[in-house]
Amino acid sequence: MDGQERKHRILMVSDFFFPNFGGVESHIYYLSQCLLKLGHKVVVMTHAYGKRSGVRYVTGGLKVYYVPWKPFLMQNTLPTLFLTFPIVRAILIREKISVVHGHQAFSTLCHEALMHARTMGYKVVFTDHSLYGFADAGSIHMNKVLQFTLADIDQAICVSHTSKENTVLRSGISPQKVFMVPNAVDTAMFTPSPERLSCDEIVIVVISRLVYRKGADLLVEVIPEVCRLFPKVRFIVGGDGPKRVRLEEMREKFSLQDRVEMLGAVPHAQVRSVLISGHIFLNSSLTEAFCIAILEAASCGLLTVSTRVGGVPEVLPDDMIVLAQPAPEDMVQAVKKAIDMLPGIDPQLMHLRMKKLYSWDDVAKRTEIVYDRAMQSPKTDLLERLPRYLTCGAWAGKLFCLVMIINYLLWCLLEYLQPTEGIEEVPDIGPIHAHLESVDDLCETQGN
Amino acid sequence: MEQERKGVVSSGMYTYNHHSDSGFDIHEIFVKTSRSRVLLSYIGVVFLLANVCQPLLSKEGLSSSSVWSITFGILVAKCLQYKPVKKESVVIMPTFGVQLEIHFWSGKVHRRFVPIGKILKPLLNECVTPVTCYWSLALLLRDEEELMLVFQKSHPPVKMLVPVWKALCKFLNSEYLANSSVSKPECPEHD
Numbered sequence: 001m002d003g004q005e006r007k008h009r010i011l012m013v014s015d016f017f018f019p020n021f022g023g024v025e026s027h028i029y030y031l032s033q034c035l036l037k038l039g040h041k042v043v044v045m046t047h048a049y050g051k052r053s054g055v056r057y058v059t060g061g062l063k064v065y066y067v068p069w070k071p072f073l074m075q076n077t078l079p080t081l082f083l084t085f086p087i088v089r090a091i092l093i094r095e096k097i098s099v100v101h102g103h104q105a106f107s108t109l110c111h112e113a114l115m116h117a118r119t120m121g122y123k124v125v126f127t128d129h130s131l132y133g134f135a136d137a138g139s140i141h142m143n144k145v146l147q148f149t150l151a152d153i154d155q156a157i158c159v160s161h162t163s164k165e166n167t168v169l170r171s172g173i174s175p176q177k178v179f180m181v182p183n184a185v186d187t188a189m190f191t192p193s194p195e196r197l198s199c200d201e202i203v204i205v206v207i208s209r210l211v212y213r214k215g216a217d218l219l220v221e222v223i224p225e226v227c228r229l230f231p232k233v234r235f236i237v238g239g240d241g242p243k244r245v246r247l248e249e250m251r252e253k254f255s256l257q258d259r260v261e262m263l264g265a266v267p268h269a270q271v272r273s274v275l276i277s278g279h280i281f282l283n284s285s286l287t288e289a290f291c292i293a294i295l296e297a298a299s300c301g302l303l304t305v306s307t308r309v310g311g312v313p314e315v316l317p318d319d320m321i322v323l324a325q326p327a328p329e330d331m332v333q334a335v336k337k338a339i340d341m342l343p344g345i346d347p348q349l350m351h352l353r354m355k356k357l358y359s360w361d362d363v364a365k366r367t368e369i370v371y372d373r374a375m376q377s378p379k380t381d382l383l384e385r386l387p388r389y390l391t392c393g394a395w396a397g398k399l400f401c402l403v404m405i406i407n408y409l410l411w412c413l414l415e416y417l418q419p420t421e422g423i424e425e426v427p428d429i430g431p432i433h434a435h436l437e438s439v440d441d442l443c444e445t446q447g448n
Numbered sequence: 449m450e451q452e453r454k455g456v457v458s459s460g461m462y463t464y465n466h467h468s469d470s471g472f473d474i475h476e477i478f479v480k481t482s483r484s485r486v487l488l489s490y491i492g493v494v495f496l497l498a499n500v501c502q503p504l505l506s507k508e509g510l511s512s513s514s515v516w517s518i519t520f521g522i523l524v525a526k527c528l529q530y531k532p533v534k535k536e537s538v539v540i541m542p543t544f545g546v547q548l549e550i551h552f553w554s555g556k557v558h559r560r561f562v563p564i565g566k567i568l569k570p571l572l573n574e575c576v577t578p579v580t581c582y583w584s585l586a587l588l589l590r591d592e593e594e595l596m597l598v599f600q601k602s603h604p605p606v607k608m609l610v611p612v613w614k615a616l617c618k619f620l621n622s623e624y625l626a627n628s629s630v631s632k633p634e635c636p637e638h639d
Contacts, residue, residue, distance in 0.1 A: 054574070054575065054576045065576060066576070067576060068578050069578055083578075083579075086579040086580055087576075087578060087579055087581065090579075090581045091581060418580075422460060424583070424605050426574075
């Protein structure tokens with residue numbers, strides 16, 4: 001076991017990273033920071049965001065490559081299949097990467113980078129953050145792409161057991177290759193309010209994107225009913241989206257302007273201050289692989305009411321969450337149960353329990369085990385890997401084989417045009433400190 | 449005219465040469481271009497001129513094919529603005545500034561002078577393009593929004609850029625020291 005103490009050099013690839021805010025973005029950021037603390041080297045690759053292009057260093061010396069490929073749809077890079085090969089190859093060689101870790105099935109840059117890394121013989125790991133369906137056209141195509149990527153993956157990670165089941169069914173990958181490593185929450189940032197809120201008026205907080213997937217339509221049914229049954233209850237709704245109009249209409253229709261407060265989009269830094277102003281957190285998502293939002297709420301000492309969908313039942317212990325079917329009547333019953341439970345809830349105790357249950361350091365240690373396992377997988381060449389793609393389907397299998405053969409030929413061409421020796425390796429720059437020799441000389445001469 | 453050879457490093461397409469000449473510190477990067485490439489580029493220019501002149505001289509009038517050939521000729525001329533570079537050099541002149549020179553195979557020399565007061569800091573920068581990533585040496589200038597590239601036409605490897613960067617840093621620090629000792633005459637003497 002001690003022989004596996006060696007440090008990895010990891011490339012995280014995704015279309016979704018800072019300055020975007022979201023579950024995948026914060027997962028990559030926190031995981032990278034904790035891996036850096038463990039002594040590994042982490043580099044992140046993503047596409048350029050507006051003028052933010054080139055190499056940037058963020059906290060802790062985390063190096064980020066903002067590659068100047070413009071996003072074309074929903075923050076995704078244009079899928080060119082082969083055109084990203086030169087830059088991916090340049091980054092892999094100059095940073096001396098050992099493992100490539102892709103995030104999110106919806107990210108085209110991730111799939112392309114994993115394909116190129118695999119062709120070049122690097123070990124690849126993939127993390128799936130979302131649940132997807134099986135029936136509609138978009139899902140069918142997305143699942144085919146996922147099958148292609150996961151046909152030849154070393155290890156995969158899912159954020160909940162439900163997500164693991166979903167990924168295995170969608171992609172046909174062997175379950176032994178899939179690890180379950182949950183997300184976590186930054187408990188240092190999400191602390192409860194120092195004074196307990198009085199229970200005279202009960203405040204229910206909702207913070208989510210107001211879209212169909214997040215159950216905004218359910219909210220439109222639930223809020224007026226709860227307000228009618230419980231005169232002491234007030235709502236705070238944070239977030240923005242296409243369904244905001246429906247919520248505003250609901251407010252007008254039932255004259256709930258003084259009982260439902262709409263905050264609009266809440267910047268990530270202010271989420272905690274909104275959460276600590278409430279007693280109960282309401283999550284009405286119609287599908288969730290994990291749901292970091294309820295972790296944040298529990299860390300702030302709020303009791304959670306949520307729909308029983310996806311991976312949500314796996315996230316919190318039963319005394320911290322009340323689950324309901326995604327139907328208005330059930331949700332109203334759950335809110336009633338939560339209001340009755342409220343006097344017995346101690347926010348500080350809840351926060352301390354969350355600190356023990358979830359931490360990003362734990363996630364990083366578990367991910368390290370996945371990397372160790374990935375490094376142990378045997379080296380394979382192109383001829384051994386091609387049959388794995390043939391299992392993807394009658395026509396798709398042959399198409400995928402063709403794509404990989406073309407990719408391999410492209411790699412040979414790049415090796416000829418720009419040999420590996422011509423790509424210089426980058427020196428590791430540690431945490432920022434004065435390292436100019438002439439500055440030291442300057443200090444010496446001034447001190448003399 | 450004392451010349452002092454300080455170092456020669458050669459790698460792939462580029463050769464780095466460092467020598468000092470009557471007080472000036474000179475760093476040169478030679479670009480290895482084979483003679484045949486230079487010759488081919490001149491032949492290319494001749495063909496281009498012939499291609500453009502032929503429809504004009506044949507007195508057929510401007511037909512669509514001649515318009516096409518002229519347009520094509522202009523496009524190729526744009527691409528062929530490839531003036532083969534023989535060497536790029538950095539001449540550090542103490543108390544004056546830095547002179548950046550590009551010597552072409554045709555014998556032309558393009559010079560830019562940057563006075564010492566204009567330079568804030570020399571930087572080693574990683575440049576990311578859609579297809580590759582490379583190191584470049586640039587000067588951060590006062591009151592200017594854009595960085596000035598020291599080696600404009602060539603991309604030498606970083607091991608050749610580092611000694612030039614160190615020399616520029618040393619040059620700037622010595623100037624800073626000289627200025628600070630001049631501007632603070634009332635400081636007590638240290639022994």
